[in-house]
Amino acid sequence: MRASRGFTLLDVLVALAIAAVLCAIALPTFDAALRKARRADALVAVVQIQAAQERLRSRTPRYGDMAEIGAVAFSQAGHYRLQVTAFDADGYALLATAIGPKAGDSTCRYLGARAVGLNLSYASGADAALGNGAAPNRACWSL
Numbered sequence: 001m002r003a004s005r006g007f008t009l010l011d012v013l014v015a016l017a018i019a020a021v022l023c024a025i026a027l028p029t030f031d032a033a034l035r036k037a038r039r040a041d042a043l044v045a046v047v048q049i050q051a052a053q054e055r056l057r058s059r060t061p062r063y064g065d066m067a068e069i070g071a072v073a074f075s076q077a078g079h080y081r082l083q084v085t086a087f088d089a090d091g092y093a094l095l096a097t098a099i100g101p102k103a104g105d106s107t108c109r110y111l112g113a114r115a116v117g118l119n120l121s122y123a124s125g126a127d128a129a130l131g132n133g134a135a136p137n138r139a140c141w142s143l
Contacts (some may be wrong), residue, residue: 035105038079039140042096045075045082046113053084053092053115063087063115074099080111091116095128107132108140 052069065084066073073082079100086093096111112123112130123130124140132140 035108038077038098038101039105039108039111041075041077042080042098042111043141045080046094046096046111049082049084049094050113050115050120053087062089063092085112097128107136111140 049066049069049071052071053063056064056069063069063084064087066082069084071082071084074080075082075096079098080096081099083095083097084092085095092115094113098105098109106126108124110125110128110130112125114121114123122137122141123132124137125131
């Protein structure tokens with residue numbers, strides 16, 4: 001009798017089970033890292049708009065809208081839609097709204113920044129009301 005060579009069906013099934021367990025562990029971690037990287041796209045865009053607002057304010061007695069500050073309506077990678085929701089001589093409010101695959105990020109779908117005088121505040125939320133508490137808000141705005 002010759003010894004058989006190769007893998008048995010049981011060997012293949014065990015290897016598939018191990019691969020499935022590893023994927024089940026790795027995919028949520030990868031998804032969280034991907035959401036965080038896409039969120040960084042919004043944070044960079046918000047900082048750029050804030051800088052543009054301050055440049056405009058240094059030349060005029062007020063802040064302005066997206067056209068006046070020369071900002072584009074989408075983040076560089078296109079994961080967020082950007083808008084100035086309010087502005088006057090004392091401050092402005094920005095809103096970054098997740099679009100496309102990023103819109104599934106239920107906790108940090110909306111990121112908002114508000115400047116009033118010298119005070120900056122940041123908020124986040126699942127809707128435009130930006131109702132996250134302190135801990136989820138910190139998680140949305142920190143990388």
